[in-house]
Amino acid sequence: MSFQKHAAATFNTMSQMLELTGGDLFRVAAHAKASRIIKDLTIDIEALAKAGDPKALVAIDGIGKGTAGKLIELAQTGTIAEYEELAAKVPAGVMEVLGVQGLGPKTVKLMWDEKGVESIDDLKKIIEDGSILELPRMGAKTVENIKDSIAFLESSGGRLQIGIAQQVANRFVSLLEDTSGTIRVAFAGSLRRGKESIGDVDILIATNDPDAAREAFTASEGVMQVLAKGDTKCSIRSAIGDSMSRWGKDENAAVQIDLRIVDQQCWGAALLYFTGSKEHGVRLRERAIKMGMTLNEYGLFVDDGSDPSPPQSRGLDPMACETEAAIYLALNLPYIDPPMREDRGEMELRDHVHVIELSDIKAELHSHTVASDGKMTIEESAAIAKARGFHTLAVTDHSQSSAVAGGLKPDRLREHIKAIREANERIEGITVLAGSEVDILVDGSLDYDDDLLHELSVVVASPHAGLRAKPKQATKRLLKAIAHPSVHIIGHPTGRLIERREGLSPDMNEIIAAAIEHNVALEINSHWMRLDLRDTHVRAAVEAGALISINCDDHHPSDYDNIRFGVLTGQRGWLTAEQCINTWDADRLHGWLKSKR
Secondary structure (H helix, E strand, C coil): CCHHHHHHHHHHHHHHHHHHCCCCHHHHHHHHHHHHHHHHCCCCHHHHHHHCCHHHHHCCCCCCHHHHHHHHHHHHHCCCHHHHHHHHHCCHHHHHHCCCCCCCHHHHHHHHHHHCCCCHHHHHHHHHCCHHHHCCCCCHHHHHHHHHHHHHHHHCCCCEEHHHHHHHHHHHHHHHHCCCCEEEEEECHHHHCCCCEECCEEEEEEECCHHHHHHHHHCCCCEEEEEEECCCEEEEEEECCHHHHHHCCCCCCEEEEEEEECCHHHHHHHHHHHHCCHHHHHHHHHHHHHCCEEEECCEEEECCCCCCCCHHHHCCCCCECCCHHHHHHHCCCCCCCHHHCCCCCHHHCCCCCCECCHHHCCEEEEECCCCCCCCCCHHHHHHHHHHCCCCEEEEEEEECCCHHHCCECHHHHHHHHHHHHHHHHHCCCCEEEEEEEEEECCCCCECCCHHHHHHCCEEEEECCCCCCCCHHHHHHHHHHHHHCCCCCEECCCCCCECCCECCCCCCHHHHHHHHHHCCCEEEEECCCCCCECCHHHHHHHHHHCCCEEEECCECCHHHHHHHHHHHHHHHHCCCEHHHEHHHCCHHHHHHHHHHCC
């Protein structure tokens, strides 16, 4: 972890511990603010801190004398005395309780002080015996919400969101690509299939120097434990690294990574086998048996199955093994893309489904700038979109009810519309449209009046609050928004956060039918923390004929890279380019947008 990220995390934890121990609220806020400032710095703060010159640190906007002194202490000693004092007062389990969705420091402190809750198990006990109800502002409904949050936290089973798993996989693939003897290396498993969360990471390598691969893998930076180091398989537990600390993930959180060393000649068979899914593999092997063949990770063999020993051990040569496509062909199946391999009807296909590809995306219709909570100007975002070959960018900053995200009041929005259209006149090679991500309020109404909505070229209507609503209420709310004549896209329809928040559970069949009726697109929000619509919703929408929009919900320049996760989700739902409005040429897309005006 970099010093900057370590410092930001340390100050944030100090803020939480201060609040838990009844510290002065000014100091609580000051440490939280320091954490945010440090995290966003673009200078080498470690060098300044190690130099021990507080004046240089105080010269940074937002860094006071107290913060400067602690940064110097952290850089020179590796810790902060006040942090250690606080950590000695707060049990580690109390900090874990803070991870339960919906429990803030004040409530956790109350539970700790009044009921001795020092772990999630302690919390479960006071829920079970009912004594939690003795705490102020703790009613039956609140307790049910806490129980749901605990169950959801535990049901995640330590899985990683795809964005974090992808970062880990990329790091090890790059390491092994640079290792002597490597012929081919790739990640497989549920990550290759584009699942929204990952239990462990699978990597395959074909190499002329297996010893070098094993050593590079098991001795790499961040390895916390070597679980196995065999001839064909190595397993480790590795820290996820500091690349995800921006999202509040502990860089010391561990993930299991399995390395399979395979024969180059059997690459396709091994990749197919270790990509899965388990259910898809079972169906393929059953099909092979019916055709008088055996399929395993070494290839597809003509084998009647009378000898139970593996066909490769008997010297049989596979009829197909070098590529996945060759194996599917030999089984009289069209090639099935990895995201579709979930035993959801793909085995009945007779022709290859040309699902949407990353290169098909030509427009970004959901982005944020410094006008609300984004980190880019209009021009900076347009430059990135243009460099990716997009013909259109819609700037859709937050509406007024999203106060925490800097939502725009009506007067500010009108000024922003003018600024966007003036920028569009200046910027060549891409069309920049004035839009807004407009909150769908709890009653289904929108966050601006109809006249102002009509001035916008793109309206992305999204739910942000009231995300615990019952299914019927959630459905009614979204249906009302879909029926509004100014709405083009329903953004992240359920509002879920993967492994963190379940979000709304509307009747998706009703939502999809209404979207078709009113010519509204449903969004796949590409951020790996959302992926909302989820894959099963996409599949239902595709089968019904609804329009889909794949957007990045850009706030930061790197968010544009998340488009690959949205496309993967689309592929898992069998989405074709034709059904996705982001793939349309400029004339068709702009014509569709104007048809709502």
